[in-house]
Amino acid sequence: MSAIVAFISIFLLHVVTVVSDTIPQCLSLHSDPSHPISAVTYFPDNPSFPPILEAYIRNLRFSSPTTPKPSFIVAPNHVSHIQASIICCKKFGIEMRIRSGGHDYDGLSYVAEVPFAIVDMFMLKSVQVNVEDESAWVESGSTIGELYYGIAEKSKALGFPAGVCHTVGVGGHFSGGGYGNMMRRFGLSVDHIVDAQIVDAEGRVLDRRGMGEDLFWAIRGGGGASFGVIVSWKIKLVPVPQVVTVFRIEKTLEQGASDIVYQWQYVANKIHDGLFIRVVLSPVTKMGKKTIRAKFNALFLGNAQELLQVMNESFPQLGLVGEQCIQMSWIDSVLFWDNYPVGTSPNVLLQRHGTAEKFLKKKSDYVQQPISKTELEGIWQKMMEVKKPVFTFNPYGGKMSEISEMETPFPHRAGNIYKIQYSVIWQEKGGDVASRYLNSIRSLYDYMTPYVSSSPRSSYLNYRDVDIGVNGPGNATYAQASVWGKKYFKTNFDRLVKIKTRVDPSNFFRYEQSIPSLASAHSISLVSE
Known part of the structure; x- marks a missing residue:
């Protein structure tokens, strides 16, 4: 009998080997036959391969004919497709890239110099909101806009602290930390994740209990793609008032921008925790003369009268008046911050491709001591000398100063006044053009060295930046x-x-x-x- 069993085992092993001797056969063998993986697998000879690949490339630097292309793409609509992709990539020695939205500034989720495949999560986009327990399960292929829309459909009293660009994918945003304009009141997205479903390197599907608290800690800010494929997240929603207030004020250097930005550094992280004032700085030309424009964008979790009182007491230098305050619902404030005209329907949050893609490079820093007015003026001069840079100052304080830097892998909490995002965007093609823009932002980053954090000079994981270092090939x-x-995680x-x-x-x-x-x-x- 044992000889027969041995023969059958050898025979079955031979059959499996023969059946799975190609990638398509391997994928089919290891996925659920009731959800055919062949329907969501794209090889380079498939007419749908180019549009699927290009659909979520948000940075045209990684969309050229010479950019390395994947061996295949799987766009799973069932968890077994993820499991099969892991098994077969292992079998054929192919590295896996996991893409959930494409806002990967340096393309690490869809480009590699070795044979690779992409697991593209865009089909897994369910958002299930439970108003009773103020929670939601959201799949990693959803966008932030779809999440916000789903919440607002069910409740006008609940929201979620996440980003301001509605096309960002939930998977990458959450696993890297996730911040937005409610962070001073509520902290980061990861501070409100209470469960998750992940497929690990062995193809096992695990929830929080199954993966254990260490791994659950790691994926909330440590970059999920290092540990597995995160299928979905359970989040705790937060209360939002019926009325919030926004404003957008622009000042040039001639209108006192230097003094106002200088003073902003002393109040933005200490002001009322329901108020978030972002400053966007860019060189512009006015009346034939170069200058710097400072744009102050704000969200206040309260009405205009309360906001005016806070501003008059804490930041009168900006000169906010009632006519500049716009009261609206929280979901309408999401649209305002995403640069839609007041009165736009929330339905636009369901659009995944609102604007044309561009070439870009972004970097980040943390400021822990106010920069002097003289030093700010030197920064303005440097900005006007180089190619179209944009600086975005995002204030900290409030809840961010109350959470330990070891609570999640995201360590940038207390001690930071604000974070800087450096950005340069261009539309012209060509390697020489790209080099000029890349050199410009790198020179600005170098110039800022004396004014930002050190030992380490910290960076934000979700602003991926290969300039700060990369792993070599292999392990x-x-x-x-x-x-x-x-730089991303400090001691974590x-x-x-x-x-x-x-x-x-x-x-x-x-x-x-x-x-x-x-x-x-x-x-x-x-x-x-």
Whole structure:
């Protein structure tokens, strides 16, 4: 009898080997036959391959004929498609990139220099809101706009603290931290995640209990793509008032912008925690003369009368008056902050492709001491000398100062006055053109060195920036990865490495800025206990 069993086992193994000797066959073998994976798999000879690939490339720097293309794309609409993709990428030695929206500034979720496949989550976009317990389950392929729309459909008294650009994908946004204009009252998106569903490197589907608290900690700000494919998130919604107030005020240098921005640094992180005032700075030409325009965008979780009282007491330098205050619902404020005209229908939040894509590069910094007026004026001069830069100052304080930097992998909490996003965007094609713009933003970043955090000079994970360091090919060492890892995660990087080593020892989920596994073949440096 044992000989027969052995023969059958060998025969079945042979059949499986024959059946799965190509990628399509392997994918079909390991996915649920009631949800055919062939219907959502795209190879380069498929006419749908180019539009599927291009649909969520938001940065045209990674959309050229010479940009490396994936061996195939799977756009899962069932969890078994993710499981099969992991199994078959392992079998055929193909690296996996996980894309949930495409707002990946340096293209790490859809470009690689080695054979790779993309698991594109855009079909997994369910948003299920439970008003009774003030929670929602949202799939990683949803956009922030779809989440906001789903919440507003069910309740006018609930919202969620996340980003202001509605086309950003939930998966990447949440797993990197996720901030927006309610962060001073409520903190980050990750501070309100209470459960998740992940497919790990072994193809297991795990919820919070199944994955354990360490892995659940890691994916809330440590970059989910280092640890698995996050299918969905359970979030706790937050209360929003029936009426919120917004304003947008512009000042040039000739209108006192330097003095106002200087003073903003002393109040923006200390003012009423329901008030978020962002400053967007850019060089413009007025009356034939170059100058700097400072745009003050604000959201206040209250009515105009309350806002005017707060501003008159704490920030009179801006000169806010009642006529500049616009009262509206929270969902309408989402549209205002996304630069839609007042009165626009929330239905636009369901549109995933609102504007033409551009070439871009972005970087980030944290400011911990106010920059002097003289130094600000030097920055303005430098901005006017280079190619079309934009600086965005995002204030901290409030709830952000109350949460420990070790509560989640996102460490940039107390001690920061504001975060800077550096941005340069262009439309002209050509490598020489790109080099000029890239050199301009890098020179500005270098210029800002004396005014920002140090040891480490910190960066925000969701503003992916390969300039600060990348892993080498294959399995990165701790030393290689810590160059960029300490900038994103500070001391939390070591805990992330330990968790990665335990949950994905073979380092299957890897890319240029993935957390390394110390158990992988060539990772020889150790983290001290």
